[in-house]
Amino acid sequence: MNNAYNTALIRVRGLSKEYVQRSPLTRTKFTIHALKNLNLTLRRGATLAIVGESGAGKSTLVRCLALIEKPTAGEIFWNDVDLLGLKKDELFAMRHKIQIIFQDPTSALNPGMTAAEIVEEPLTIQGIGASDERRTRVLELMEQVGLPAKWAGKLPMEFSGGQRQRLAIARALALEPELLILDEALSNLDLANQEMILQLLRELQAAHGLTYVYVAHDLNMVEDVADEVAVMYEGQIVEQKYAPAIFNHAEHPYTQELLAMAPPLKSIIAARREWDCL
Amino acid sequence: MKFLGRRFAHAILLLVGISILSFALLQWAPGSFFDSMRLDPRVSAQTVNGMRAEYGLDQPFMVRYARWIGSVMKGDMGFSLAYGTSVGPLLWTRAKNTLLLTASGTLIAWLMAVPIGIWSAARKGTLGDKVCGVATSTLLMIPDLLLALMLLLLAVRTGWFPTGGMISVGAAHSGFWSAAPDIARHLILPAFGLALATLPILVRHVRSAMIDALESPFIQAARGHGVPRSRLLFRYALPAASNPLISLLGFSIATMLSASVIIEVVLSWPGLGPLMVQAILARDAYVVIGVVMLSSVSLVMGNLVADVLLFVSDPRIRVE
Amino acid sequence: METIGAISGDDCMGSVLQVRNLTIEYGVDGAEQFRAVDGVSFDVTRGEVVGLMGESGCGKSSTALGLLGLLSRRSARVSGSVVVGGKELIGVSESDLQEVRGSTISLVFQEPGISLNPVMRVGSQIAEVIHAHRSWGWKRCRAEAEGVLERMGLSPVERIYSAYPHQLSGGQRQRIALAQALCCKPAILVADEPTASLDARSQADFLALLRGLKNELQISILLISHSPELQASLADRIMVMKDGHIIEGGSIEKLYENPAHDYTRAMLRRTTRSRVGSEEADFVLQGQFAE
Numbered sequence: 001m002n003n004a005y006n007t008a009l010i011r012v013r014g015l016s017k018e019y020v021q022r023s024p025l026t027r028t029k030f031t032i033h034a035l036k037n038l039n040l041t042l043r044r045g046a047t048l049a050i051v052g053e054s055g056a057g058k059s060t061l062v063r064c065l066a067l068i069e070k071p072t073a074g075e076i077f078w079n080d081v082d083l084l085g086l087k088k089d090e091l092f093a094m095r096h097k098i099q100i101i102f103q104d105p106t107s108a109l110n111p112g113m114t115a116a117e118i119v120e121e122p123l124t125i126q127g128i129g130a131s132d133e134r135r136t137r138v139l140e141l142m143e144q145v146g147l148p149a150k151w152a153g154k155l156p157m158e159f160s161g162g163q164r165q166r167l168a169i170a171r172a173l174a175l176e177p178e179l180l181i182l183d184e185a186l187s188n189l190d191l192a193n194q195e196m197i198l199q200l201l202r203e204l205q206a207a208h209g210l211t212y213v214y215v216a217h218d219l220n221m222v223e224d225v226a227d228e229v230a231v232m233y234e235g236q237i238v239e240q241k242y243a244p245a246i247f248n249h250a251e252h253p254y255t256q257e258l259l260a261m262a263p264p265l266k267s268i269i270a271a272r273r274e275w276d277c278l
Numbered sequence: 279m280k281f282l283g284r285r286f287a288h289a290i291l292l293l294v295g296i297s298i299l300s301f302a303l304l305q306w307a308p309g310s311f312f313d314s315m316r317l318d319p320r321v322s323a324q325t326v327n328g329m330r331a332e333y334g335l336d337q338p339f340m341v342r343y344a345r346w347i348g349s350v351m352k353g354d355m356g357f358s359l360a361y362g363t364s365v366g367p368l369l370w371t372r373a374k375n376t377l378l379l380t381a382s383g384t385l386i387a388w389l390m391a392v393p394i395g396i397w398s399a400a401r402k403g404t405l406g407d408k409v410c411g412v413a414t415s416t417l418l419m420i421p422d423l424l425l426a427l428m429l430l431l432l433a434v435r436t437g438w439f440p441t442g443g444m445i446s447v448g449a450a451h452s453g454f455w456s457a458a459p460d461i462a463r464h465l466i467l468p469a470f471g472l473a474l475a476t477l478p479i480l481v482r483h484v485r486s487a488m489i490d491a492l493e494s495p496f497i498q499a500a501r502g503h504g505v506p507r508s509r510l511l512f513r514y515a516l517p518a519a520s521n522p523l524i525s526l527l528g529f530s531i532a533t534m535l536s537a538s539v540i541i542e543v544v545l546s547w548p549g550l551g552p553l554m555v556q557a558i559l560a561r562d563a564y565v566v567i568g569v570v571m572l573s574s575v576s577l578v579m580g581n582l583v584a585d586v587l588l589f590v591s592d593p594r595i596r597v598e
Numbered sequence: 599m600e601t602i603g604a605i606s607g608d609d610c611m612g613s614v615l616q617v618r619n620l621t622i623e624y625g626v627d628g629a630e631q632f633r634a635v636d637g638v639s640f641d642v643t644r645g646e647v648v649g650l651m652g653e654s655g656c657g658k659s660s661t662a663l664g665l666l667g668l669l670s671r672r673s674a675r676v677s678g679s680v681v682v683g684g685k686e687l688i689g690v691s692e693s694d695l696q697e698v699r700g701s702t703i704s705l706v707f708q709e710p711g712i713s714l715n716p717v718m719r720v721g722s723q724i725a726e727v728i729h730a731h732r733s734w735g736w737k738r739c740r741a742e743a744e745g746v747l748e749r750m751g752l753s754p755v756e757r758i759y760s761a762y763p764h765q766l767s768g769g770q771r772q773r774i775a776l777a778q779a780l781c782c783k784p785a786i787l788v789a790d791e792p793t794a795s796l797d798a799r800s801q802a803d804f805l806a807l808l809r810g811l812k813n814e815l816q817i818s819i820l821l822i823s824h825s826p827e828l829q830a831s832l833a834d835r836i837m838v839m840k841d842g843h844i845i846e847g848g849s850i851e852k853l854y855e856n857p858a859h860d861y862t863r864a865m866l867r868r869t870t871r872s873r874v875g876s877e878e879a880d881f882v883l884q885g886q887f888a889e
Contacts, residue, residue, distance in 0.1 A: 053797045190653040191864055218798065220827070261798040265866060268830040269850055403672070499713035502666055503727045503778050504700030507692070513726070517717050 009044040009179065009211050010065065015074030017060050017235075034060040035071065036235035042179075045205070047212040049222035049243070051258065052232030058215045061232070062181045065213065066100040067091065096126055096175035103184040105164035109156040115142070115167055116152035122174045141170040145200060162193030169197065173204070181213045187221075198225065220262055223247065231255045285585060289578045293571065298343065300570045304563050305339050313561070346564070356564030360557065365568045369550070373572060375444060376542065376549030380534040382465055383472030388527070391477055395484025400511060402489055410481070418478035422537065426544035429471045439467045442546035468545045475537055476530060483526050487519035494518065521588065528584020532577040612644035614786045614818045615665075615703070620678035622657070622664045634660040636842035637678075642786060647812065647819040649833030651826065651865070657842040658822045662790045665820075666705055667695045683785050701731045704779035708791040710771035714763040720774045721747065721759030724781055731782045746781045750774075751807065769800030773807065780811065786818040793828060805831055826850075826866050838862050 017035040022028070034057045042048050050058050063069035065076065067083060076083045083094060102108050109118055119138045123129060129137065139149045145166040156164055165185060172180060180201075186194045204210050216222050222229060223243070230240040231254065239252040250256045263271075346356060355365040398410045420428075433439040440446065444464050445457060491497065492515050500514055535550070542551035550569050557565035622635040635657040642648045650658050663669050664676050667687055680687040682703045687695065699705075707713040715723055725743040729736065744755050750773045752758045763771055772792065779787055792808070793801040809832065812819060821833050829836050830850045837847040838859070846858050857863040 053799070190655065195864075258798065261802050262827070265826050265830055265854070268827055269854055272830060273851065495707070495709070495712040496715045498668060499705075499707050499775070499778075500715065500723075500726070501696075502668055502699055502705045502707075503730070504696050504698070504782075505726055505730045506696055509726070509730070514715055514718070518715065521717075 007044055008041050009079065010040075010042040011077040012038060012040040012042075012065070013075045013077070014039065015061070015064060015071050015076065017057075017064060017069070017071045033235055035064070035074075038074070038236055040230060040237055040240070042211060042213065043228070044178075044211050045209045046227040047205070047214060047225055049214045049216060049226035049229045050232055051216055051219055051222060051229060053258075054217055056232045057235045058217075058232055059183055062100060062183050062213060062215055065179075066098050066181055067095060068100070092126075096122070097177050098179045098181070099172035099175065099177040100181040100183060101165070101168050101172055101185045103187055105161060105168045105188075106156070108168050109164060111156050114153050114155060115147070115159070118156070118167060119171045119174055122171060126175060128175075137174065141173055142167075144173070144204075145170045146196065162189045162196070165189060165193070166197065166200075169200070176208075177210070179211045179213065181215070183215045184217070185214075187216075218262055219247070219258055220264060223264075231258065281589070282586070285582055289582060292578060293574055296574045297347070297567065297571055300567055301343050301346070302339065304566060305342075307561075346567070355568050358557075358562055358565045360560045360562040360565070365564045368553070368565065369568045369572060372548060372550045372553045375547065376535065376538060376551065378461075379465065379468055379472065379542065379547055379549055380531075380538050382469035383476070383538065384531060384534055386469055387473035387476045387480055387530070390473065391480035391484055395481045396488055396511065396516070398481070398485045399488030399492060402492075414478040414481050417474060422475045422540045423544070425475055426471055426541050429467050430544055433467055440464045444548050464547075468541050468547050471541045471545070472534070472538055475541070476534070480526070480530065484519075484523060487522045488515055491515040491519040524587045525584050528580045528582075528587065530580075531583065532580030535573045535576050613641050614644050614646075614683065615642040615820065616679070616681040617641070617665070618679040618681075620661065620664060620680060621676070622660050622669065623675045624673060634674075634842055635664060638839075638842070638844055640837060640844065640847075642818045642820055644785070644818055645812075645816050646835065647821055647833045649821045649823065649829040649836035650839055651823060651829050651836050652839035653824050653865075656839045658824075658839050659790055661839075662705060662788050662820075662822055665788060666699055666703060667692075668705075697731075700727050700779070700784065701782045702784050702786070704782075704784040704787050706772075706775050706779045706787065706789045706792050709795045710768065710775040711763070711795065713775055714771060716763055718762075719760050720763060720766065720771075721761075724774070724777050727778050728781050743777075743781065746777045749811075750777045752777075767800070768796055769803060772796060772800070772804055776804075776807070776811075780815065780817070783815060784817065786820060788820045788822065790822045791824070792821075793825075794823070801828075808832065838865070 015035050015038040016033070019032040019034060021030055021032060038057075038061065040061075050061065052058050060069065064071045071084070074084075078094070078097075083091070086094065113121070116135075116138050119141055120134050123134045123137065128134070139152065142149055142152060147163060147166055147170065151159075156167070159167065165188075168185075186197060189197070201210075201212065205212065214222060214225055219229070226243045228240065229243050229246040230237045231246070231252065232238070233254045239246065239250065239255045241249075246255065247259070250259055349356065353366070355369065357363075358365050358368055361368055394410065398407045401407045430441065433441045440463060442464075444461060446460055446464075492511075496518075497510060497514055500510055505514070538549065539551035539554070541547065542549040543555060546552070550572065554566065554569040556562075557569065618639045620635055620638045621633065624632045624634055638657075638661060640648070650661065652658050660669070660674075664674075665680055665682075665687070667676070667690070669676060676688060678688060682698065685698060685702070687698065687703075714720065718726075721740070721743050724746055725736070725739040728734070728739040728742050732739070732742075734742075740759075744759055747753075747755045747758055752770060752773055758766070758770070763774070766774070772795075776792075789808075793804055796804060805828070808819070811817070819832070821829065823829055833850065835847065836850055836853060837844045838853065838861070839845070840861055846853065846862050853862055854866050857866065
């Protein structure tokens with residue numbers, strides 16, 4: 001997992017994103033700087049976790065990476081091609097390489113479409129394959145995420161939360177992306193589902209060399225998952241290191257603070273034992 | 279304050295737009311005041327044309343409109359061809375009567391709707407609530423005209439209420455305050471009729487606003503802290519429900535004017551309704567425009583009042 | 599059936615809460631019957647913090663609502679016995695329950711954003727709870743509420759009292775919710791995922807507050823949470839809940855070192871892959887991103 005010499009897949013330079021908000025009643029304007037001159041590098045085939053408190057700008061960052069939001073300034077290089085400078089049709093072609101999965105599967109799936117239609121949609125939009133080829137691929141994908149083919153005709157509401165998330169993943173995989181972004185995608189799932197999906201993602205990474213970006217607000221959540229961790233604070237990346245280095249040798253005061261605020265279970269138990277013995 | 283200023287400016291623009299539109303529609307509608315005269319063989323075409331010229335009816339649209347706006351600015355709303363007096367005072371007396379009617383009607387309607395709505399919401403799903411639902415649906419289905427006629431029938435058959443008009447003959451000449459009880463007696467039926475016409479919608483809105491409030495998590499939480507039921511209903515749910523209801527209040531004030539037309543006509547209440555009907559039939563242009571503008575003003579005012587009330591009552595809308 | 603969380607009769611000195619065979623079924627009127635809580639029994643003694651740990655859907659939130667009789671009779675059937683401070687709560691009238699709620703047993707909900715009245719000042723909301731249980735005039739209730747705010751560390755008291763929920767931060771709102779629950783000094787506080795909607799910083803603060811108050815007021819706490827870290831920080835004893843049953847109980851140490859169920863092991867071990875030993879750390883230091 002620690003491929004120290006992997007090439008960089010994505011390089012983000014000086015990314016900035018501002019939102020201007022107006023209060024409708026008093027007409028005052030205030031600017032929110034969601035991203036401030038942010039730099040980030042993502043290695044191919046690795047899992048990068050982006051961690052920070054709510055409001056730090058993590059979701060804004062990944063939405064820019066997924067090309068669903070346009071930053072105010074900066075560049076995103078994909079293999080040395082600036083994504084933000086691409087023309088419309090080139091951009092369209094790029095979209096299938098980067099896919100994003102959100103926290104709430106329920107709102108990400110069209111409640112009126114069947115499971116098969118949902119998974120097929122990206123293929124239809126990108127115009128890939130003939131109708132029956134697509135069908136076969138859809139069933140393949142469903143099997144891959146552990147959903148039986150006979151459920152293809154069911155509606156999202158007939159699935160449980162974990163199953164819906166798996167459906168969202170199947171849809172994301174339809175276009176054979178190279179980068180998969182998970183924006184707190186596992187937070188709402190129970191343990192069993194989390195394990196299953198993590199296992200699935202590991203297998204896919206091993207088989208296809210996928211790169212993952214995993215967004216979380218809690219360092220403990222990413223220990224199992226991340227090769228590298230980038231700590232985000234107020235629109236900037238304050239520290240980015242290999243995972244063990246972050247956990248054991250954090251340098252930036254904010255990272256240290258984050259670690260201190262959420263100690264691992266073992267040390268809590270140890271501390272408690274001492275405290276109770278007093 | 280800026281907020282109010284903007285709303286006010288919007289309102290003015292709206293009113294100007296409405297005035298142009300109504301003027302235009304009236305211009306394009308077939309017929310004019312003097313048409314009946316044309317049919318009369320004793321009056322020559324020359325005379326008719328002369329009269330038309332005198333009243334400026336042969337001028338192009340923009341000219342007439344400009345002249346009208348000009349005189350409105352000076353406070354003169356035009357001349358009523360049918361009544362032979364200026365429009366302003368004519369409208370004013372009628373408007374006062376309509377205002378009396380709609381104010382009483384609104385008051386009665388809300389005084390009835392709020393308790394019924396709260397009661398219904400607090401007993402959601404029970405027999406009482408369902409009966410209430412059926413009753414309001416039935417009332418809703420009855421056309422206003424039928425309702426007014428039923429009330430008229432009631433008055434005629436039982437003799438409990440005067441059968442029309444605002445004031446008894448003879449009492450009209452005494453001062454306002456001594457005539458007041460007499461007016462009040464005449465007011466009961468039309469005001470009540472107006473209230474009944476608008477009641478079903480109000481009850482439903484109150485009920486659904488209360489139900490939304492009662493089913494909110496914060497009511498559950500307060501209940502969990504031991505706050506007694508009556509206090510939950512009136513100190514927690516009702517204020518939270520009042521947000522949508524206040525907008526509704528403004529709207530109901532605004533639309534009362536149109537709702538009152540039928541009642542006024544059927545029960546002969548001397549308000550703007552009958553005036554407008556007669557003026558339209560007679561093609562009395564300036565009266566019609568005057569009434570339309572007046573009701574537009576009341577609609578816009580009603581909404582403005584609702585916005586201000588909302589601003590004052592809901593702390594979430596205010597910005598520190 | 600052995601009641602895992604229950605304490606044998608003699609040890610019941612000051613058993614503040616006794617739950618026996620609590621069963622909660624949803625879907626009363628002909629709809630699908632679903633048993634959210636199935637025959638749960640446990641005790642909480644005076645001054646103890648007992649944790650109820652499980653994932654979402656295991657029945658822990660239903661338990662919390664069921665204890666206080668907050669489930670609508672039309673949608674849920676609750677049976678069994680819940681005795682708080684000597685009084686039975688199951689099957690009792692709404693007005694009797696209303697007396698007990700907030701004064702003997704209190705509940706703190708998960709999301710203060712929606713459990714506070716948005717159009718009432720927060721101080722008044724606390725005063726309302728006091729007013730519901732004491733026969734005092736409003737002025738005295740208000741003064742008492744201000745005192746409570748101070749004890750919660752919310753200051754300046756005047757400004758906070760007259761603030762509306764949307765003007766306060768998440769952490770402050772949760773303190774207000776806690777203030778409402780504790781203002782009438784109940785014997786036991788039921789906290790349902792109290793820190794789930796808070797960020798890490800506010801969580802830490804809230805935890806410290808809760809610990810302090812617990813010692814100061816000597817109240818018992820039933821802590822309902824899916825987070826092993828939270829339970830480990832606060833609870834004296836933890837019960838693991840799954841599919842409506844309590845499958846295991848004990849101190850956090852025992853559950854960690856010696857879990858009887860795989861489920862428990864999975865839940866606790868998940869986030870505790872120990873952080874790396876030094877050799878790997880040294881190598882990895884070199885791997886820091888240098889660009």
